[in-house]
Amino acid sequence: MAEVILQGINKNFGETPAVSDLDLVIADGECVVLLGPTGAGKTTTLRLIAGLERPDHGRILIGGYDVAKEAPAGRDVAFVFQQYSLYPHLSVYDNLAFPLRSPARRLDKNEIDRRVREVARMVRIDHKLDNRSTRLSGGEMQRVAIGRALVRRPAIYLMDEPLSSLDAKLRADLRLELKRIQKELGSTLLYVTHDQIEAMTMADRIGILTEGRLAQIGTPREIYSNPANVHVAARLGQPHINLFPANLLPDSKIPAGTQTIGARTEHLDITLGGHVNAHVAWVEHLGDQNHLHIRLGDCKLTTLANPRLPVKPGDPIGLALRNPLYFGADGNRVV
Template sequence: MAEVILKGINKNFGETRAVCDLDLVIADGECVVLLGPTGAGKTTTLRLIAGLERPDSGRIIIGGYDVATEAPAGRDVAFVFQQYSLYPHLSVYENLAFPLRSPARRLGKDEIDRRVREVARMVRIEHKLENRSTRLSGGEMQRVAIGRALVRRPAIFLMDEPLSSLDAKLRADLRLELKRIQKELGSTLLYVTHDQIEAMTMADRIGILADGRLIQIGTPRDIYSNPANVHVAARLGQPHINLFPADLLPDSRTPAGTRTVGARTEHLEISMGGDANAQVEWVEHLGDQNHLHIRVGDCKLITLANPYLPVSPGDRIGLALRNPLYFGADGNRVY
């Protein structure tokens, strides 16, 4: 495995700037997740590291070597795409063995067999080795695609939203599997997604991308608790953070220069009886918790509540702030 360093990376497609002045260090054995919406520059960053695109400027260093001008085959990276990209006429075994039969590797038959069976056990498809890849479920096909990258033992794994085409249950299972495998191997992994749950559960560090720029990078807890601006705050949290004018709810601690308050569910305190300054518009019953849709003046807020809280649509409640986030007119944090 290897440390990966991006220095001053820029990439344009015509008039569109896909990646802008990107500086990023991925430590040996670290899992970094790039999180952002479509068009943020996530996939372009992966393709630049893999050599599928060339940067207009900047350096890409893998294991101490600048590979910005190297061909993809010379970079020692493995790419897992959003689509499975398996060879449909080959068995699972042959799909896993295919990268090891490259003339550049010159591995013996016994070593190939050992690696294939070891990786098949790791991704839990050893019982499917003789099956054609077209006779697998979606989750099994994605396991094969991941296994085909693992068998290579590259310097870095690049994964481009590999779980997005799976259903919710499979996504939850496979993201835990991926994290287990990454820790077991001690591999360096750069993973991109627009799914905040994948980012929070898998990453050692999360990088927030917007319009090709890396806005903030830190641990999942840092990004969630200490966002640098409104854009970063809105990327994490379920339900999404509530953003409203500074004078909407009483708060004696609002710092000077605050234009917008950001309140996650843990920043809102609900009280029954007494002074009521909000009205419940709708209650979503989710079993272990409720989503309350609340109106305060002209603003709509959403928060979580205990499922046993006796509230119904139309009820008046008290709403107070507890250590929320503050943002200035430019959208940046005010402390």
């Protein structure tokens, strides 16, 4: 494994900027997740590191070597794509062994067999080694695709939303498997997703991309608790952060220059009886918790509530702020 450094990376497609002034350091053995909407530049960043695209400006260093002009084969990276991309005519064993049979690897048959079986056990597909890849479930095919990257032991693993086509239960299972494997191997991993739960549960650090620029990077807790701006604040949190004008709720601690207040669930106190300033518009029952949709003046807010809270649509409630986030007119945090 190796440290990967991106310095001043720019990439345009025609007149459209895909990545702009990107500086990023991925430490040896670290899992960094790039989070952002479609078109934010996440996949382009992966392709630039892999050598599938060339930067217009900037340097890409892998293990201290500038590889910006190297061909993909010379970069020692492994790429897991969003789709499985397996060879349908080959067995699971041969799909896993395929990268090791390249003339550039020159591994003997026994070493190939050892690595294939070791990785197959790691991704829990060893009972399917003789099956054709077309006779696997979606989850099994994705395990094979991930395993095919793992057998390589490259400087860095690049993963482009590899779980996005799976059902929710399987995604939850596989993201835990991926994190376990990454920690066991001590591997360097750059993972791209638009799913905030994947980012929060898998990342050592999360990088928030917007329109090709890195808006903020930090641990999941730092990004969630101390977002640099409104865009970053809106990327994490379920339900989404509530954003409303600064004068909507009384708050004696509002800093000068505040235009917008951001309130997550933990920033809102709900009281029944006494002072009333809002009412319940709708209640979503989710089993262990409720999503409470609240009407406050002309604004709609959403928060989590204990399912035993005795409220129903139309009920009046009191709403107060507790240490919310403050944003200025430019969308940046007001400290």
